[in-house]
Each structure stands twice: as structure tokens, then as C-alpha cells.
Amino acid sequence: MPTKSAAPKPKNDGSYWREFDRNKPSHSMAHYLMAIDHLRSELGYARSTDVAEMLEISRGAASMALSQLKKRGWVGEDPHRFLLLTEEGKRIATLVEENFSILARFFEQVLGVDRDMAMADACKMEHLMSMDTGRRLMALMRCLLSDTALAEKVREQMRNHQGASL
Amino acid sequence: MPTKSAAPKPKNDGSYWREFDRNKPSHSMAHYLMAIDHLRSELGYARSTDVAEMLEISRGAASMALSQLKKRGWVGEDPHRFLLLTEEGKRIATLVEENFSILARFFEQVLGVDRDMAMADACKMEHLMSMDTGRRLMALMRCLLSDTALAEKVREQMRNHQGASL
């Protein structure tokens, strides 16, 4: 039976696996911010209840989460006491929205993933992809979706590859 | 001031944003399974303490998490009471490991992301990418990393794109 003294220590394999938890913003936080963004551009205002309804959570949960977001300086209130994104909040919301858009389009249009799955996968990963990675993925897509012979060749090769591997 | 009767309902925007929480396995669960997998192939066995040490968490946390994994039928014990992955557990661990490998290589070798960031991003997303998306991404990489003139052209175009967008 192995004891501490006998066993070779495999220590420190990756150890950034915990960065997942420390990720700012969290998945739910990101969606609160995006909800406010959407509501303000669609309705012209955003209240706690509207956010709760859009995200399909209870008003209590929205109230508590939003007070956290205010503490962090990502959300404020306008003179009419409607919810408002701060500069920082807007920056985060925009980044996550762009990440979602890039990922969803990449999965669907480049990889040929079913639309629903593409959206679901993108939604799960949107807040986790770093800005740099997102930018570079954008560049690859501009390349692969362009109307050039090169891009068309890649897309054709992809279709063959997929036919073979599925 | 808007009330419920006056406000147009924006309801049901996406609503699969919650799939994130329901994701099986969770990020930490996936890493428990992979730790057992690595330990068994490196040391020949895996105990609760080894897992805790590898993941740099307390023994208590490992103990409780592993009992959950046993309840779910993903982890068992061999005759010597060492930890063992069940068929299902092995399947999940392998899938997540493959997803990590694919994502990390895609970010680093195709997108040209810095190695550390590529690993960190991949580690955060590994358990969230569906198998289908992973397979297709694999196919794209086989295409883009192949030793053909076509692949070389894409890589060159990527380098130009990145130079312009950074």
C-alpha cells in the first residue's frame, strides 16, 4: 500500500483549472449585464423586474444580483431610477456579446454545427473566451468566409472531412 | 412610469442561458474524473488524497466530491479500494480531455494565441463544448494544419490578418 513517502508526487499538473471560478464576470453576471443592455435598446429602459422576466428568474434573485453588480460598479441608475450600465459594465457586456456572436457564427457557418447546438455551445463559452482569442477567431472567420477561391476550397474540404468522420 | 400593463413583454429571449448550470459534468467534476484517469496511468493507482493533491484542494473537498461521483456511477473502487473510473466516467473523462486537446491546439497552432492563454481558455471551455462541435473542429484542424499548399495559404493569410488587427 502506498504511503506519502513511497509515492512519487505528480504535483502541479495544470493548476489553472481553478481560474474557471475566478472568472470575472461569471456566466450569470454576464447575462444580467447583457439583459440590461438589450432592454435599454429595445424598451428604452430597464428595471429589476424586466431583467428577472427576460432571464426567467425570480425578482428576488434579480434584486440581489443587481445590488452586487452595483457594488462592483458595473451597474448604476439613471435619474428615473432605471438600471444603467456603467462604462465598465458596458465594456463587459459588449465583449461577451461579441464573443457569443463570433462563436455562434463560427460553429454554425464554418464548422456546420446545427444552429441550436451552435447557439447553446456559444452561450456556454461566450464569457470564458479571452478577448485576444476572440479577435483572432474573428480574423480566421473573415478569412474562411470570404468570397475567395481559397475560402471556398477550405469549405469544400471541410464538407468532405465531415462526411468521412461522422 | 411603466407598469406591467403598459410595458411590451420582451419575454423568452434565449432562455437556454441556464443550460450552463445544468451542464453535466460540471467543471470541477470533469477535473476530478481526469485526475483519476491521469493518476491511474501515471502511478497505477488513485486515492482520494492523490486527487486532492493533484487538484490542489483539501482532502475534505475531494472526499465529498468523490462520494458524489460514486453516487452518480462515474467512479468506483477496485478490490484494493483504489479509485476507478466506470465505463461512463471513463467516457466523460476522455471526451473532456479530447476537447481540451483540440481547443488548446486550435487556439495556439491555428489562431496563434500565446500558449498560456490558449491553455487557460481551453481549460475553461473544455467541458462545455458538445461532442459534435469538437469533432467538427477536429476536422477543420486536420484541414488547416495539413501539409498542403492550401493550408499554408490560410496560415499565411491569418498572419497578415492578425498583424492588421492587433
Add this chain to the structure above:
DNA sequence: GGCTTCCGTTAATGCGGCTGAACAACACTT
């Protein structure tokens, strides 16, 4: 044998994120 070390589990606690229920404040209707 007895002592120490290591192993695994349990208990109390904390944080994030949700629910449901209760409640005060306010608005709208009549």
C-alpha cells in the same frame, strides 16, 4: 507494544446563485 504519520470522513462555515414567501411603497382604478 506504543507513537507518529498518513488517510478518509464528517461537521461547521462561507460564497455564489437560485426559489418562494412575506412585506412596504407606490401606482392605477373606481
Add this chain to the structure above:
DNA sequence: AAGTGTTGTTCAGCCGCATTAACGGAAGCC
């Protein structure tokens, strides 16, 4: 003015995932 409905907040509770502390058992050493 009285009654109804909406809003926002707070509270108790649950779950996931971690912590530290304490404890019982087994392995190894003298």
C-alpha cells in the same frame, strides 16, 4: 378614500463547491 396590482427588497432555505478543524482507523517506525 379604498382597493387592487406592480415593484423592489428581505428572509429562510437549498444546492454546488470550496475551506478548516476534528476524529477514527490503518500503516510504518522504534
